[in-house]
Amino acid sequence: MKDSLEVAADSGTGVATREGATARGCGPRNLGVPFDMRWIDAIRVNLSAIERRIESLAGRRTLKREWQAAWLLKAVTCIDLTTLAGDDTAGRVVRLCAKARSPIRPDLLKALGMTARSLTVGAVCVYHDMIATALEALAGSAIPVAAVSTGFPAGHTPMATKLMEIEASVAAGAQEIDIVISRRHVLSGNWRALYDEMHAFRSACGAAHVKAILATGELGSIVKVAKASTVCMMAGADFVKTSTGMESVNATLPVSLAMMRTIREFQQRCGFQIGFKPAGGIGTAKQALAYLILLKEELGTDWLTPRLFRFGASRLLSDIERQLEHFVTGRYSAAQRHALG
Numbered sequence: 001m002k003d004s005l006e007v008a009a010d011s012g013t014g015v016a017t018r019e020g021a022t023a024r025g026c027g028p029r030n031l032g033v034p035f036d037m038r039w040i041d042a043i044r045v046n047l048s049a050i051e052r053r054i055e056s057l058a059g060r061r062t063l064k065r066e067w068q069a070a071w072l073l074k075a076v077t078c079i080d081l082t083t084l085a086g087d088d089t090a091g092r093v094v095r096l097c098a099k100a101r102s103p104i105r106p107d108l109l110k111a112l113g114m115t116a117r118s119l120t121v122g123a124v125c126v127y128h129d130m131i132a133t134a135l136e137a138l139a140g141s142a143i144p145v146a147a148v149s150t151g152f153p154a155g156h157t158p159m160a161t162k163l164m165e166i167e168a169s170v171a172a173g174a175q176e177i178d179i180v181i182s183r184r185h186v187l188s189g190n191w192r193a194l195y196d197e198m199h200a201f202r203s204a205c206g207a208a209h210v211k212a213i214l215a216t217g218e219l220g221s222i223v224k225v226a227k228a229s230t231v232c233m234m235a236g237a238d239f240v241k242t243s244t245g246m247e248s249v250n251a252t253l254p255v256s257l258a259m260m261r262t263i264r265e266f267q268q269r270c271g272f273q274i275g276f277k278p279a280g281g282i283g284t285a286k287q288a289l290a291y292l293i294l295l296k297e298e299l300g301t302d303w304l305t306p307r308l309f310r311f312g313a314s315r316l317l318s319d320i321e322r323q324l325e326h327f328v329t330g331r332y333s334a335a336q337r338h339a340l341g
Contacts, residue, residue: 029209030272032202032236035195039269040230045223045258054253054294063289069112069327072320073119075288076103079317080146080277080310082125084245090133093126096314097137100124104321111328121317122306123176127152128165131172146176146211150201153215153244155180159197166204177201178211180244186219186228194228198235211239211277211310214259217249222258229262239275245312250280253290260298273302279312285323288316 063071081100083092100121109115124134125146134145147169151157157165166177179201185194202210212232216225229240240259243250256278263274276299278291288311295303303309326332 079121080123080125081121093133094137144175147174148178150179153246163204180213195235202236209238211241212237213241217247233266241277243280245280251278275308277310283315
């Protein structure tokens with residue numbers, strides 16, 4: 001079993017340590033490019049073709065046994081383990097960080113022959129006032145702390161306040177900032193305003209990486225999603241992210257495909273690798289596998305690392321651990337047996 005899983009890891013489709021994943025495919029950080037309205041005007045999306053492409057995914061790709069286990073372990077390394085609730089406490093964040101350090105039960109890792117590998121989630125994502133708690137709980141690990149900012153989740157706060165939020169979170173030690181764009185710029189087609197806003201957010205983040213949350217379920221059309229993704233990348237976003245997880249419609253495979261293709265075009269035209277983060281509504285191992293397969297087919301093996309791909313999820317980890325236990329024992333356990341932090 002161990003040999004099979006390591007074969008999967010070596011092929012680039014299975015497990016990798018954080019160091020190995022980070023080292024592969026590293027390119028320069030996105031510096032942003034000048035605003036180009038002609039590029040934005042030229043963007044077209046064939047929705048029916050995208051839907052057909054997604055429908056064909058399940059029939060063409062099937063992962064079984066040790067290959068499925070390897071891909072699920074890969075998915076774990078790409079999770080932004082998140083708590084963004086009004087009743088968050090320091091104790092909850094500490095428990096979440098403990099799970100981030102050891103996301104899969106040691107007995108399962110031992111049965112899979114993976115105890116020699118360092119397996120952690122991609123990051124821990126919290127509100128600003130929990131950054132210090134998360135940093136203390138993750139001390140000595142390579143797990144970054146991400147903070148949501150800019151009036152998350154709606155983004156309806158003054159621009160000066162948004163920039164102060166970012167600067168405060170960076171000063172507090174957050175290595176990643178998940179910002180929300182102003183949806184009104186997209187809905188009104190004011191692409192220059194979106195570019196200027198995103199550029200200001202990127203500047204305020206400094207060395208911290210910035211993930212631009214589009215709230216795709218509220219943008220009106222998949223064409224606007226593609227245009228918003230491109231504008232954010234032009235302005236220097238390190239990641240484009242589908243959703244806050246709090247909209248009525250969050251991540252979907254068709255929208256993700258459109259965003260992945262804008263990422264591919266941006267790399268081809270500008271030379272920068274941009275990360276992608278689907279968030280909201282991804283709660284099962286089966287869903288996670290579909291996103292990973294689509295990512296590999298559209299963007300290639302280089303993107304199968306936490307440096308360039310993240311799931312915005314928490315309950316996803318519980319189902320992955322449950323599926324891995326089934327692979328090891330042949331039995332499904334109750335979902336409540338698997339800690340969510």
